[in-house]
Structures are given as C-alpha cells and as structure tokens.
Amino acid sequence: MNIAEAAKENSFVLLRIGHRRVALPAGQVSELAPPVRLHTFPHTTPLLAGVIVRRGRVVPVIDTEPVLGGKSPMSHRFYLIAHRRVGKASELGAIPVNGECELASGEMQPPAMNSPAYVAGTLAVGEDSLDVLNLDAFSIANSAAGESHGAEASR
Amino acid sequence: MTTATKSAAEPHADSSAKPRRGRCPETVVLFIVANQMFAVAADSVHEIRSTDSIAGTANEIENPELPKVRHTIDRSGRTYYVVNAGMHFGLPVTRPALVLILRQFRAAVLVDRIDRMAEIPGVYPLPLAFTGDERRWYRGLAYLDDSVIPVVEPTGFLTPQEFQRLDGAQKEAARREAEAAVQA
Numbered sequence: 001m002n003i004a005e006a007a008k009e010n011s012f013v014l015l016r017i018g019h020r021r022v023a024l025p026a027g028q029v030s031e032l033a034p035p036v037r038l039h040t041f042p043h044t045t046p047l048l049a050g051v052i053v054r055r056g057r058v059v060p061v062i063d064t065e066p067v068l069g070g071k072s073p074m075s076h077r078f079y080l081i082a083h084r085r086v087g088k089a090s091e092l093g094a095i096p097v098n099g100e101c102e103l104a105s106g107e108m109q110p111p112a113m114n115s116p117a118y119v120a121g122t123l124a125v126g127e128d129s130l131d132v133l134n135l136d137a138f139s140i141a142n143s144a145a146g147e148s149h150g151a152e153a154s155r
Numbered sequence: 156m157t158t159a160t161k162s163a164a165e166p167h168a169d170s171s172a173k174p175r176r177g178r179c180p181e182t183v184v185l186f187i188v189a190n191q192m193f194a195v196a197a198d199s200v201h202e203i204r205s206t207d208s209i210a211g212t213a214n215e216i217e218n219p220e221l222p223k224v225r226h227t228i229d230r231s232g233r234t235y236y237v238v239n240a241g242m243h244f245g246l247p248v249t250r251p252a253l254v255l256i257l258r259q260f261r262a263a264v265l266v267d268r269i270d271r272m273a274e275i276p277g278v279y280p281l282p283l284a285f286t287g288d289e290r291r292w293y294r295g296l297a298y299l300d301d302s303v304i305p306v307v308e309p310t311g312f313l314t315p316q317e318f319q320r321l322d323g324a325q326k327e328a329a330r331r332e333a334e335a336a337v338q339a
Contacts, residue, residue, distance in 0.1 A: 039303035041191060041296075042244040044287030051282065051296070051303055058296055058303065060284035086283040093284060 010105050012123055012132065015080055015097045017068050023104070023123045023132045024082060030092055032101055033079040047138065052079060052094055061094045062138060067118065084135040093135060108132050180277065183297065183306065185270040186255065189246035192304050194297050197272060199309045201258040202230070206265065209254055213237065220324045221317060227325070228263060230256060235263045236321050238312045244292065262312050275299055278306050 011026035033054050038061060040050035049063035059081060079094040080101065108121040111131075120134035183194040184203075213226040223242035227234050235256060241249050243264075251265035278295035291311045297304045313321070 037301070041193075041289075041303070041305045042246060042292075043285055043289040044245070045285050045289065048284055053298060053303060058279045058282060058298070060282040062284075084284075089283060091283050 010107055012104050012106065012108075013080070013101050014104050014125060014130065015095075015101045017064050017095065017097060020068050021125075021128065021130050022068070023125070023130045024080070024135070025108075025120075025132065026103065028082045028084070028135065030081040030083060032097075032099070033081055033094065035077045036079070038077075049096070054079075054081060054092075054094075057092065059092045059094045061096065062135070064095055064138075067116075067138075082135055084138070086136075095135075180274050182272060182274050184255070184272055185299075185304065186240075186253075186266040187268050187270055188240045188244065188251075188266050189249050191244070191246060192270060192302070193240075193266075194273075194275065194299075194304045194306045195255065195309065196294075196306070199258050200255050202256040203269065204254050204256065206252055206254055216321075216324070217328060220320045224313070224317075224321060228254070228256075233261055234325070235261050236313060236318075237263045237265060239265045240312075241265075241267075243312060257309050257312075260309055260313070261318070262309070264312060273299060275306075279303075 009025075009027070012023040013026050013029050014021060014023050016022075031054075033052070036052050036054065038050045038052060047063050047066060049061045051058050051060050053059070059079075061079065077096045078099040080097045081092050081094045083090050084093045104123070104125050106123050106125065108123055111119045111121050115131075117137040118134050119131045120137075121132045123130045123132050182197040184197050184200055185192055185194050187193075209228050213228050216225055216227065219225050223239045224236045225239070226237040228237060229235075237254065239251065241247065241251070249267050251267055253266050253268060254263050255266060256263045275297040278297055280295050281290060281293055289305075291314070292307060293305045293311070294308045295306050297306050
C-alpha cells in the first residue's frame with residue numbers, strides 16, 4: 001500500500017447526525033450537497049425518507065434518525081452523498097446532516113462485539129470514540145427496527 | 156446486451172439512478188391520490204370516467220377478498236376489478252371522484268382527480284435502495300417541473316395471484332347466486 005492509498009484509507013469525514021457525532025470513510029463520500037428539496041412518495045422500504053435530485057441523478061435519502069436517534073432540524077439540512085453497495089451493485093445514497101463536517105485521520109479500530117451491523121468500527125478523535133458507519137449494512141441490518149417507520153414514510 | 160449484463164454483475168458498478176438513455180419522451184396522465192401525484196403512461200389508460208357515471212353499473216363484491224377491491228364494473232363484455240389507489244399505496248382515505256379504466260388489464264383504478272397530461276423526457280429507474288412493494292408498483296420515477304413523480308406500473312395494481320383470488324371469489328359468488336335463484 002503506498003502513502004496515498006494509506007492516507008485515503010485512514011481519512012474519515014466526521015459528521016453530526018441528530019445529536020451524535022459519527023464518522024464515514026472519506027473514500028466513500030462523493031459530496032456534501034446543499035439543502036435541496038426532499039421528494040417523497042409512497043413506498044414500504046424501511047429507513048428511506050425519499051429521494052433528492054443531484055447532478056441529474058435521483059439519490060435515495062437514508063433516514064438515520066430511527067436508528068441513530070435525535071431529530072436533526074428539517075431546515076438547513078445538508079446531504080452527505082456517499083457510495084454504498086446494494087447487493088452486487090453500488091449506488092449513491094444521501095444522509096441528512098446539519099452541514100458541519102470535518103476531515104480527520106486515524107486508524108479505525110474493530111467494532112465492539114455487540115455493535116449493530118451499521119457500525120464498521122470506531123475511530124478515536126481527541127478524547128472521543130466515534131462510530132464509523134457502514135452504509136452498506138445500514139438499511140438491511142436495521143430493516144426490522146425501521147419497519148414501522150417505513151410504513152409512516154409511505155404516508 | 157453482454158456489456159450491460161457484465162456491468163450489472165460488477166461489484167462496484169455505479170447504478171445510481173440516471174435517466175435511461177435512448178428512451179423516447181412519453182405522454183403520461185398525471186393523477187392525484189391523497190395529495191400525492193402519480194404518473195401513468197397515457198397509452199395504458201383506456202378510459203377515464205367519473206365515479207358518478209359508473210355508480211349505477213358497478214357491482215359490489217359481497218365479501219371482498221382484498222380490501223382495496225370492493226367493486227367490479229362491466230365494460231365491453233369484460234369485468235374489471237376496481238382498485239382503490241389510496242388503499243393500494245397505503246395513503247390516507249379519500250373520496251375518489253374518477254376511475255381510470257386500464258387498457259390491457261382487467262383493472263380500473265379509483266383516483267381523486269386528474270391533474271393534466273404531460274410529456275416526460277424519460278423515466279429514471281427506481282434506485283436499488285428501494286426494495287419493498289414499490290418495486291412492483293412503479294416503472295420508475297419522472298422528473299417534471301422540479302418534482303419527482305412515481306410512474307406507476309399498470310400491472311402492479313393487481314398481481315396474477317390477486318386476479319386468481321378475485322376470479323375465484325367471483326365464480327363462487329355467481330354459483331351461490333344461481334343456486335339461490337333456482338331455490339326461489
């Protein structure tokens with residue numbers, strides 16, 4: 001692994017979802033999008049809030065609140081757009097964030113034994129230990145938790 | 156064909172929803188159910204009638220097999236099952252005023268109102284993140300006037316299994332009716 005690859009692998013975007021600070025591997029992040037309109041329509045998939053249109057693409061918006069807790073303000077919502085795997089393919093997904101994102105370097109530690117599937121590991125930042133999100137596992141691992149929310153979202 | 160198959164199989168193939176290239180623009184009917192707008196291909200709609208105009212000819216299903224289908228209507232010698240679009244999509248209950256009678260399927264759809272007909276430049280595939288019933292409900296998404304509108308799949312209103320159940324119940328009801336008529 002060369003220096004550039006190592007730097008990329010050890011770079012994380014720190015973001016705030018609700019009241020929680022979490023990290024996402026920087027290599028997965030596509031962009032921080034401005035608070036564009038969230039389009040909703042009936043569906044039954046848990047933990048999806050709707051879609052946004054960004055650069056000519058329809059991007060599904062992951063509703064993290066039922067899992068991570070904390071209500072983020074609906075106004076001034078930014079979207080962190082990242083690549084995620086869905087089965088064998090990959091597509092972009094957006095997470096509502098409050099816009100305060102920073103870059104940090106560090107080595108990800110394995111997750112605790114009882115961590116949920118959406119936690120890929122932990123990252124030490126200062127005195128804090130932040131969960132590193134695994135977006136690929138997000139909707140699948142938490143589909144049961146978000147079942148009731150999915151029904152609400154479809155209304 | 157080969158390229159597309161290969162691309163879909165690649166683990167990192169980015170399948171983010173972009174409009175399908177090479178698709179011709181198409182004319183759609185935009186309709187409203189519980190304040191939610193939907194689109195349906197205009198050529199899949201045979202007829203649009205008011206619920207008042209068919210009230211006299213609609214037959215109530217005595218023991219509905221499916222809560223979303225409570226009536227049938229007879230048009231041109233065929234029996235159409237009338238699907239309440241609000242119940243189908245899990246939307247709040249409304250008072251539908253129109254019936255869209257579909258062209259190639261024995262189904263008609265109760266909707267609140269027609270917004271207009273419009274031409275859409277193309278259909279975006281539904282993002283893969285959507286894995287629920289919506290994959291059967293929609294052909295994809297349209298982007299029109301700064302709004303994302305689901306483009307409904309007409310065959311999604313009733314599955315073949317649902318048609319089978321409804322047909323079975325209808326036959327049984329007809330048999331009971333005939334028996335009752337003989338006894339009388």
